[in-house]
Amino acid sequence: MKFLINIIEKLKNKEELRRTISMAENPEKGDLNDWKDKDKKIETKSVEEVLNNKSNIEKTEPERKSEQENEQRETELKDNEQKKPQEKKVIIHAKAYKSIILYATRYANSSIRQEEWREIYGILVGVHSDDAVIVERAIPMTFGESHDVELGAKHYGFIAEIQDQLDAEGRGRFMVGWFHSHPGLSLFFSYVDVMNQLSFAQPNPDFIGIVFDHTYLLDSDLKPQSYSAHPSPANPNYNITEDYDTHPFKTGIVCYRLNDPFITQDNPKFDTNYHDVPYEILGLDQYFFANLLTELSSQVAKGRPLETAYREPDAPPSAQPKAAQADLSQNQGAPLGDMGWKSDEREIDLKEIEPPKEPSEELSQRDLQKIPLTGPPEELSAIPGVLPSEKLKKTPEESKLDNAMQLITEGKTAFLINDSFSAVEKYNQALKILDELGNKYIDRMLDTYVDVAESCLESKHENLAIKFAKELKEKAENVGDMFQMANADFIYGNALLKKESTQEGLEHLKNAAILYENAGDLAGVGKVNEEIAKIYLDNGDYTSGALFLIEAMQNYKKAIEKFHVKRRSSWALPANLRTAIEKMKEKVRKYMEKIDSDEVKNKIKNDLRDL
Ligand SMILES: [Zn+2]
Known part of the structure; x- marks a missing residue:
C-alpha cells in the first residue's frame, strides 16, 4: 500500500508517467478524455480512490489463469523451436x-x-x-x-x-x-x-x-x-x-x-x-579509441612499429644491439607478448606521410585514418586528443587506469565463462583503483558499476547486483548524475523482481523512469515502461500491460529524435528502437482481443495510429 502512495507523490510532477500509471492502475474508471488533458488525472482523484482500485497485479482469477496457461504453452512451443543447437x-x-x-x-x-x-x-x-x-x-x-x-x-x-x-x-x-x-x-x-x-x-x-x-x-x-x-x-x-x-x-x-x-x-x-x-x-x-590514439602516436614518435608479429622485436632492429637481437631470437620460453624476433621478412618502409587535412573535432575511429604513421612528432600533436611527444610516456595515473581497464576486461570474461567469483573479484579491484584515481575518472567508475551490477543480475546473483546498484546510486548521487542514478534504480528494481519482491521492485522501476526522464533519456523511460508492461502482462493484466507498452513506444519514438549522450546501449539506436516499436505494436494488437473495455480499445487504437 505504502508504495502506491509514495509513487503517486513522486509522480505529482511527472505528467506523462502519472497518466500512464494511474490509468494502468485504474483502467476501467479512468476518464479517457483525461488522457488528452494531461493536467487533470491525479488531481481529480484522491489517493484513496487510486488505492481502492489498486493494480490487477494482486488479483488472481481462474479465467486469467487459463489465459496464462495458454500463453505459457505458446512460449514453451516457441522455446522448443529455438532449442536447436545454436552456434557459438x-x-x-x-x-x-x-x-x-x-x-x-x-x-x-x-x-x-x-x-x-x-x-x-x-x-x-x-x-x-x-x-x-x-x-x-x-x-x-x-x-x-x-x-x-x-x-x-x-x-x-x-x-x-x-x-x-x-x-x-x-x-x-x-x-x-x-x-x-x-x-x-x-x-x-x-x-x-x-x-x-x-x-x-x-x-x-x-x-x-x-x-x-x-x-x-x-x-x-x-x-x-x-x-x-x-x-x-x-x-x-x-x-x-x-x-x-x-x-x-x-x-x-x-x-x-x-x-x-x-x-x-x-x-x-x-x-x-x-x-x-x-x-x-x-x-x-x-575510452578505447582515445587510448588507442595515444598509444598509436606514441609508437610512431618512438619510431616503433605499430604492432609487432610473434618473435619480432618491439623496436626497429637497427636500434638494438646485435647481442640483444641474437639473444631474443633464442628466446624460447618467454611469455607471449614479450617474444623475441626471428623473422627473415623484409621490413616495409612506411611511405611519406600526408599530414591530416581536416583534423576532426573529437576522438573517434575516423581519426585512425588520419594519424600520420611516420614523421616528426609536432605533426602528431596537431591532431586533437593526441599528446605532444614528450608527454607520450604513460604517467603512473595512466598506467593505473590501464590496469583497471584490463581488470574490467578480465572480469567480463570471467562472467562469460560463469566464474562469477573471480569476476566480482576483478571488478572490485578495478573499482578500488578507479576510486583511488579520484573524481576525474568518476564516469568510468560509474560505468563500471553499471557493468558489474548488470552482469551479476544476468548471472543470477541478485544480492550482489543489489549491493553494486546501491553503491552506484550513492556515488551517482554524490556527483548529481541523474542518468546513473536511474540505472541504479533500474538494476535494483530488476533484481528485486527476480527475487519476487514485485511491489518493491516496481517502486524502484518507477523511480528509475522518473530519473531517466529528468536526465532526458527517453529511451530509458521507454525501457522502464516496457519492463513494467511485462510485469502486468505476466500477471494477466492485459489492459495495464498494453497501456504501458503504448507509453513505452511513445517514449521510444521521442528517443529516436533525441538521443541521450550517455545512453550507449545498442538497443537504443534509432534503427533498433524502430524495430522495437513495430514489434510492440504487434503485441499490443494481439492483447487488444483480451481487453474488454471498448473505451480503452479505442484509446489504444488511436495511440497506435499516432505512433
Ligand atoms: Zn583472404
Missing part, C-alpha cells in the same frame, strides 16, 4: 581487436601506395564458454603479398610453440581462430581462405576466421559489419541479428565459420562454404 557467438576483447587493426594498418594505410598494401595474418587465442567463443588475444604472425597470404612451416612451428606455452599456463586457453586482412579488397573468404579454415575447423567446428579491411573502418556506406551487443537486464530479449549493420562503431572486421568443415574440394559449393557469425567487441568505446 563470438566475443572479442578490445585488446585483441587492437592488435589486429594495428598490425594490419602497419602494412596497409592511407600513407602507403595502394599497390604496396600487404595482407597480414595471425592467430586468435582465447577460451570457449557455453555459448560463445571468447577471443582474448590476437597474435600477429606474418605479412604477405597483396592477397592470399599463406602459412609456412615456420608459422606452424610458431603456432605449436604458442600452444605449448598456453598449455604450460594451465588456464585452458587455446587457439580459437585466425585472422587476416584484405586491404582494400573487401570482406569475404577466398578459396585459399576456405582451405586454411578447413584445416583448423575439422578438429574444432567452432573455429573462427576474422577478416579485416581497414578501408571499412571509415565509412558507414560500406556495411558488412556484424556487430552485436551483449544481452543485459536492460536488454534481456536481445536478438543478435537485429543489430546487424546498425552499430555506430564500424569495426572493419567480419567473422566467419564454415558451413561444413568436412566439405571436399570438388564440391561446387566449396568456395561459398562459409557464413558470417555475429560478434561483439568487449570494451570498444570512446
Whole structure:
C-alpha cells in the first residue's frame, strides 16, 4: 500500500508517467478524455480512490489463469523451436581487436601506395564458454603479398610453440581462430581462405576466421559489419541479428565459420562454404579509441612499429644491439607478448606521410585514418586528443587506469565463462583503483558499476547486483548524475523482481523512469515502461500491460529524435528502437482481443495510429 502512495507523490510532477500509471492502475474508471488533458488525472482523484482500485497485479482469477496457461504453452512451443543447437557467438576483447587493426594498418594505410598494401595474418587465442567463443588475444604472425597470404612451416612451428606455452599456463586457453586482412579488397573468404579454415575447423567446428579491411573502418556506406551487443537486464530479449549493420562503431572486421568443415574440394559449393557469425567487441568505446590514439602516436614518435608479429622485436632492429637481437631470437620460453624476433621478412618502409587535412573535432575511429604513421612528432600533436611527444610516456595515473581497464576486461570474461567469483573479484579491484584515481575518472567508475551490477543480475546473483546498484546510486548521487542514478534504480528494481519482491521492485522501476526522464533519456523511460508492461502482462493484466507498452513506444519514438549522450546501449539506436516499436505494436494488437473495455480499445487504437 505504502508504495502506491509514495509513487503517486513522486509522480505529482511527472505528467506523462502519472497518466500512464494511474490509468494502468485504474483502467476501467479512468476518464479517457483525461488522457488528452494531461493536467487533470491525479488531481481529480484522491489517493484513496487510486488505492481502492489498486493494480490487477494482486488479483488472481481462474479465467486469467487459463489465459496464462495458454500463453505459457505458446512460449514453451516457441522455446522448443529455438532449442536447436545454436552456434557459438563470438566475443572479442578490445585488446585483441587492437592488435589486429594495428598490425594490419602497419602494412596497409592511407600513407602507403595502394599497390604496396600487404595482407597480414595471425592467430586468435582465447577460451570457449557455453555459448560463445571468447577471443582474448590476437597474435600477429606474418605479412604477405597483396592477397592470399599463406602459412609456412615456420608459422606452424610458431603456432605449436604458442600452444605449448598456453598449455604450460594451465588456464585452458587455446587457439580459437585466425585472422587476416584484405586491404582494400573487401570482406569475404577466398578459396585459399576456405582451405586454411578447413584445416583448423575439422578438429574444432567452432573455429573462427576474422577478416579485416581497414578501408571499412571509415565509412558507414560500406556495411558488412556484424556487430552485436551483449544481452543485459536492460536488454534481456536481445536478438543478435537485429543489430546487424546498425552499430555506430564500424569495426572493419567480419567473422566467419564454415558451413561444413568436412566439405571436399570438388564440391561446387566449396568456395561459398562459409557464413558470417555475429560478434561483439568487449570494451570498444570512446575510452578505447582515445587510448588507442595515444598509444598509436606514441609508437610512431618512438619510431616503433605499430604492432609487432610473434618473435619480432618491439623496436626497429637497427636500434638494438646485435647481442640483444641474437639473444631474443633464442628466446624460447618467454611469455607471449614479450617474444623475441626471428623473422627473415623484409621490413616495409612506411611511405611519406600526408599530414591530416581536416583534423576532426573529437576522438573517434575516423581519426585512425588520419594519424600520420611516420614523421616528426609536432605533426602528431596537431591532431586533437593526441599528446605532444614528450608527454607520450604513460604517467603512473595512466598506467593505473590501464590496469583497471584490463581488470574490467578480465572480469567480463570471467562472467562469460560463469566464474562469477573471480569476476566480482576483478571488478572490485578495478573499482578500488578507479576510486583511488579520484573524481576525474568518476564516469568510468560509474560505468563500471553499471557493468558489474548488470552482469551479476544476468548471472543470477541478485544480492550482489543489489549491493553494486546501491553503491552506484550513492556515488551517482554524490556527483548529481541523474542518468546513473536511474540505472541504479533500474538494476535494483530488476533484481528485486527476480527475487519476487514485485511491489518493491516496481517502486524502484518507477523511480528509475522518473530519473531517466529528468536526465532526458527517453529511451530509458521507454525501457522502464516496457519492463513494467511485462510485469502486468505476466500477471494477466492485459489492459495495464498494453497501456504501458503504448507509453513505452511513445517514449521510444521521442528517443529516436533525441538521443541521450550517455545512453550507449545498442538497443537504443534509432534503427533498433524502430524495430522495437513495430514489434510492440504487434503485441499490443494481439492483447487488444483480451481487453474488454471498448473505451480503452479505442484509446489504444488511436495511440497506435499516432505512433
Ligand atoms: Zn583472404
